[in-house]
Amino acid sequence: MVIKGSAKLVHTMDARLFERLTEVEKGIWELPRTYRKKMKVPVRVVATDKLLRDMDDEAVMQAVNVSELPGIVEASFMMPDAHWGYGFPIGGVAAFDLEKGIISPGGIGFDINCGMRLLLTNLTEKEVRPRIEQIVDGLFDEIPAGVGGGGSVRLSKSEFKDVLAKGAIWAVEEGLGWQEDLRRIEEEGSIKGADPEAVSERAISRGINQLGTLGSGNHYLEVQKVETIFDEETAQEMGILGVGQVGIMIHCGSRGFGHQVGTDYLNTFEPVMEKYGIEVADRQLACAPFSSPEGKKYFSAMAAAANCAFCNRQIIAHKAREVFAHVFGRSAEELGMKLVYDVAHNIAKVEKFNLGTQSSIIPPSPSPRGPKAMATKMSRKAGKAQKLLVHRKGATRAYPDQPVIIGGSMETGSYLLVGSEIAIEKTFGSTAHGSGRTMSRTKAKHEVRGEELQKKMKKQGIYVKTASYSGLAEEAGFAYKDINEVVKAVSLADISQPVASFKPLGNIKG
């Protein structure tokens, strides 16, 4: 249901649907599997009362569609920032049995491994603000943004295939990053099982010249300051020294390469579903059994696209380090430009979970906070784990001790959180990814002009450079849910807890 307000459209959940949802645990609401005949598992929504009431019912119906897919385990989840997407809702999490379950491009999104990366500096707002225009202009020149957006990295086809196989490791080997960066990237920046031969020539042609580029839509690079610290100890462990410290947040994905992989495999999966006896409620849920040749091939291609995205964000971070080094006349090392973390929020991965109420996890890679944290976790994992294929579409992995980056709108700021054991038990180690749109792009453009928004933001102390004024208007803060409420919801359910909040000083966007 949509109610037209003075400035924006506000979604409110249909009363009959709302009544069917019960708060089964603090901050977790369940729509029972009896809601619709074909549901195999219930839908569970992580939300505050307010966010649940405002949740788009079409997105809830998409989660219901997901609950009907073969081999789904435990529940079809919605994170508090959930909104309508293609097939799966954005903010959707679903785990599937490896033998009986499926893999679906609609559960990952066209922008495979769209994700967030956060770097810190040892600079303060006081040092950065006077030079913010020089910094943002430099970043805008060095990191192409917007439609098409060809990058400065020129590769042969075989070199690009190396990127697809290795991910961020390729960039570090080429001197476009630090060895220690890899320890602070989900899966150490390289998903195993990536097969460059599983992708089409068209995908390669679309992506080969786009490494080191941001893209457009809601993608951005932001220079931010630490606004509030909520958890001093964890903040310190993650490298946050105090309020006013400056960081750089990057939001982007696998660009045209990943988009083409998604397009190719949606087209591949649609006609093969009949062969496997799969019926779906929506064409965009096209899928294949994970164990089928088509399913395996898509997983290999998706992993290649995920690696492309890890490498893309690595190169962008390298460029940002170079720009800061140039502006301040000190090396990136001297400026303390360490990576806090890089995390995917559009991906499917094989992960191990103990099913049932006592579920817990075996970390697949070392903890970003070092081997000690990992050993502690490992020693607690005594149960028998089952491998599952976890789809996270607009959802972030939230393992215990792992940094979680939730990007807000350009105007409102962002959060750094930490994952939890509860996330492992309740949501297959997943949490929210952003603030979630509530107003369409077309509508937002009618509410404000990009040039006006840029001036307004400058008055608020945020210097923005954009490749598209109409694109800027589409990303206005009023088009999004309240990020504070999203963080409140994940904190209430204890699937992650806030560590620090960040406010923008400058931003480049496509």
Place this chain on the structure above:
Amino acid sequence: MQSSKLIKKFRFLPDIATADIAFEAYGKDYGELFESVGLALETTMVSLDSLKSLKTQSIKLSNKSLENLLLSFLEELVFLKDAEQMLFNQIKCEVKKSGKLYVVNCKLSGEKIDPKKHKLGVDVKAVTKHLFSLKKLSSASFVCRVVLDV
């Protein structure tokens, strides 16, 4: 063909697809319908007035289904935007039935993306099948609805 005339043959739908772009395009025949959907897609990415018709290229596609032909035509335009950095402000299409296949012959004119010269919009990631429809309005016109992932 003047692009300004064709701009009137599509409209964006503000209340569909919150995070993306939806539009409806019209044509008196299949050829004109393809031209309208093509220009709607290009308009999402660039203000057509800021683009010049400096380079012309042709594409030919075929498919058993008219709907799938139209989707693959749009996918081709998205592909050319990334692979060749080309955006187009003039699109001329001819759609024919050849045996069991529908065939589109298309002439595209435009130029390479230049952020300094062009008034750019939002990048299109993919052409989706969500709420896609192609209908005959009357004997003299057709309408098509498309949702783009941006």
